[in-house]
Amino acid sequence: MNTDRKPALRLENIVKTFPGVRALDDVSFEVFPGEVHALMGENGAGKSTLMKVLGGIHQPDEGRIFVEEAEAVMTTPLHAKARGVMFIHQELSLAEELSVAENVYLGELPRKSLGRVDWATLYANTDEILKRLKVGFTARTRVGDLSIANQQMVEIARALTVDAKVVIFDEPTASLTDAEKVVLFEVIAGLQAEGVGIVYISHRMEEIFKITDRISVLRDGEYRGTLVTSETNEDEITQMMIGRSLDLSRRTARGEVGKTALRVEGLSCGSLFQDISFDVRQGEVVGFYGLVGAGRTEIAETLFGLRTPSAGKIFLKDEELRIHSPIEAIRHGISLVPESRKEQGLVLGMNCRDNITLPQVSDLVAGPFVSDGAEVAIFDQYRDRLEIKTPSWRSAVGNLSGGNQQKIVIGKWLAMRPEVLIVDEPTRGIDVGSKSEIHNLLRDLAARGFAVIVISSEMPEVLHVSDRIVAMYQGRVMRIFDAEEVTEDSLIQAISGIENGKVA
Amino acid sequence: MKNDRLGKFAGVLARQGILVAFILFMIGFSLWNARFISVENVFGVVRSSAILGVMALGVTFVVIGGNLDLSVGSLMSFSAIVVLDLHENPAFGPALAIPAMFAMTMAIGALNGFLVGYLRLNSLIVTLGMLSAIHGLTLTYSGGQNMDIANQEATWFGIFGRGTALGIPIPVLIFAGLAAVLAILLAKTPFGRKVYAVGGNEVAATFSGIPRARVVFFTYLISSFCVATAGLIQASRTMGAQNTVGQGLELEVLAAVILGGASLLGGSGTVFKTVIGVLILGFIQNGLLLAGLEFYVQFVVTWIIIILAVWLDIAAKRGRLWSPIA
Structure with missing residues (x-):
């Protein structure tokens, strides 16, 4: 130089x-x-x-x-x-x-x-x-x-x-x-x-x-x-x-952890990820952390039936599942809040209510017709619970802020009462205030007994919301940390492929 | 800056302007020629728009679902020829000819739906190819001959095209009735909601557990049902048909649907708006005829209307008339 x-x-x-x-x-x-x-x-x-x-x-x-x-x-x-x-x-x-x-x-x-x-x-x-x-x-x-x-x-x-x-x-x-x-x-x-x-x-x-x-x-x-x-x-x-602002102590104490909701054994999908094993219990948040391309999103997509695994088993409450489509995943109680809110999560031209009720619209019927009352009731319930700020259910979701859009997507899946809720990049492109609201919401869901998987590229987020953290590197699980034992250094090393000071 | 303001104006025009332009057009033509607004002329326009209108109802579902159906004109010729031929066939007669024709027409619609929905082929290519294939199929079926009903006095087949009830032409009643049923199907049922979702964002719809392929399949089935109905009205009205009776209608149908405000990108539009679009197109064509322009000028006018409608639709979406990137 x-x-x-x-x-x-x-x-x-x-x-x-x-x-x-x-x-x-x-x-x-x-x-x-x-x-x-x-x-x-x-x-x-x-x-x-x-x-x-x-x-x-x-x-x-x-x-x-x-x-x-x-x-x-x-x-x-x-x-x-x-x-x-x-x-x-x-x-x-x-x-x-x-x-x-x-x-x-x-x-x-x-x-x-x-x-x-x-x-x-x-x-x-x-x-x-x-x-x-x-x-x-x-x-x-x-x-x-x-x-x-x-x-x-x-x-x-x-x-x-x-x-x-x-x-x-x-x-x-x-x-x-x-x-x-x-x-x-x-x-x-x-x-x-x-x-x-x-x-x-x-x-x-x-x-x-x-x-x-x-x-x-x-x-x-x-x-x-x-x-x-x-x-x-x-x-x-x-x-x-x-930064120093990272305050791990704000994380709410671990809730009452219940039975195993989801168990994955040796799951592989071609070159995307190999030999993935982990479990998620009711009442806990399991975070997935790794670099872009480490295979985290692909695992979520496989659990949601969007990809077909080349090997491995998926158990929901000890019952082995074969999932071939999102329709089947949803029926079994697996929900995915996808990575890309606008491309995968929302129909932007549709109003808030219709987006929330979309996965269950076939069930919200009176005779052959969609029941307006049932739909509005569900919308009201999740608007109040998630504090979604929108002038009316008639507003197009495209006009809402990123944080409120994300709450619509989360509300859509909570309304399905899932066994396992997977949230991929929960706060991407969302302002700081809504970020912490969504973090609190995820903790709150775990406290209510949901089994939650959070995939994130942001370390403070993963540290803040997770009870356990799965560190991934190039399609493999490097290590599964307990929230109590994890340090930022060890986490960064694990996702960079460094194991005991050596490059894996 | 100027471009932006122009764009906003275009946006307003695209949302409301077609109705405004239509009203201005109606007033202008009425002042120029009082016959234009006469009861007979208005009824005449509505009656002559019925066949186009019935087809446009079905295509509305396809377009809202995010696809195109360019095979409807050709398919209408096919259904008219088939129903006339079977009518003359002693083994069928009118009572069996009609359901048989519906089954054949809808089988072709199902093939469109299978190719676009389940195999995910581009709808433009599939239905443009189908336009040609059905034309060939129709000519093969008819041997290139026009079809006529020999003994027109002896059949009740004419009621669909020529009959009236309470003084209203049956084709208009069919158009209105079908519009009402399909409007409810689209606006009030889970299926209708799924059509909007798939057309609005097929990825998000899939991620929400909507069976995209099945929904698209049914939009084409509905389209072919409407085409069969249109073919029945056509055959019944003229009691005979040429192999090319529906030729070029696909563009007029598309013009009516877009004029009504359905976006070619999918996800928006309503049955009611399409009905408005059909009437606008009908009145414009009628006005041009009254103005003494040759019949074939309407083909050029249809093209101009499509271009304007599509441009305004896109301008409204991006908020400006022109943009270097999508």
Whole structure:
């Protein structure tokens, strides 16, 4: 790292608000040429918003961005590219049917007269870049024939077609094997040597310590500071990410735990997850914690009949179940509050009442007709119990706040009186006030004897609501903690694949 | 900014504007030609809209469920030809011809429903292909000949198209009666609710334990039942039919459904609104004829109406007339 030179990228007091949320609050840091600068923070801390501001997708309300100390106003993604700010996204965006070269120069193929593509130059330029990346494929290879890791290399090659000043990697190792990671890190080192500033977003501690020079931390949209990697440790970073405000004592005492409601033995589903065993008793909340892609949601979907397990058994109250569809899961008393409220949880154009009664509408009948009275009675009951704030049952759920929408989804499933309630990311995209309401609600449900599974990517949430915590890593259960014994460190280690200080 | 205000205006127009535009159109035409608003003309429009209207009722279910049915015009030709042919067949006669025709037409509707619902094939492709396939089937069945009832005096078959009760044409009564029954089915029963849920968000519906495939299947079955009814009225009114009697109706039906305010994205619309859409379309076409325009101008007008209705629907959803992203 060369701090004598002017920064490749400098952010100055960036503020970005959305209705009701301060997504970025006074964020300032700089990246020097040849530096690998980690950006860390929990899900929802504001990393994605910051990336969108840098990429010209969102405009900051306040603050300025400088590229090589020249102020950069970026109102479209093309502006960002013109200034040499390039992104390597977690989700690949390549045209699989086209060649590597066509993908690398997509939209700006070199031309000859009459608008004909200059193939010779195209392939030569692309091969030049590929040589810098030391990859084993050529400009003419079809992208669909490449491995995920190599497709990522194509994305990186794309970033190198312009004179990149800053390259931003968003969770680049999420789908890479260890060997592929080594190659990626070499490429990053190469860029570093060429004087490119690198922003590296990742949750994985071991990578952060291996390749980054400095670490900037965001929490709840606020910039918490920048650390020099060689002078810090995991504890300090974790503390900055999660903060002191985490008060475990607020967690209500464990309720009366009853019989086993759900027992899962050796459940596997292809490459998504393997050999999962756990149980949930009535009156307890079992939290599932792990990185994105660890297989938590897939387990929930399997229990709910959306996926077919390749091995293993599911017992509900000691009776073995075979579940092939959500209809069967619901009939057996398994309910799922899904991860994506708007896509999976709600029919946004429908009113609040109809959303709540949807799973049981066939049973709420008087003769052949849906009984208005029965429906309104159920709506009223759950509006009062969950304190759902809506002008009337006639309001479209699309007009409610995120927190109230989530309560509608939870109410919908409570109204089915489930044996097991699975809640996937209960507070994603929800403001802080509603968050704690929903946490209290989940505890309250357990106290009333429900068996509850909570899947979350937010550690404070898992620690706050769970009686036991299942830590997952790459499709496997690493460890099941009791709430009394768990520490943040041990939990982070377990979900990072570290067992007794060693990488599993 | 200006674009936004325009978009809001478009949104209001899309929700209320079609009715406003329709009223303005009616007033304008009535001032220009008093015959337009005469009792005979109004009744004439309603009567001539009945066949289109009956088909539009069924397609309303398909569209609210989030799909399309472009096979209805072609399928109507098929049912008219089949019922006329069986009517002339001594083994059937009118009493058996009608149920047999309903069964055959609904079997094709069931095939549409199976392909779109259970196999999850794209409804545009399935029903556009079906349009062509049924046309071929109809020609094969009829040998390319037009069908006629030979002895028109000897049959009671004409009542569905030509009869009246209390001075009201039977086709209008069938349209009104079917509209009432289907309106209740859609608005008041669990099945109707599920149609809205599947069309509004099929993923969320599946996550709520709604049998998506079965619901979609039944929307196509209802559509084909309505088509069979329309085919019966058509055959009964003319006591004869060409192989192409329903040709092009699929677009007019779709125009009426969209004019009524059902979103092509699914999840919204009502039977009552579709009835309004049918009448609007009928009056516009009638007005153009009275204005002395050639009959075939209406095909172009239908296209313009569809484009405007779809554009306004999308503009209302995104709150602006134009946007670079969906």
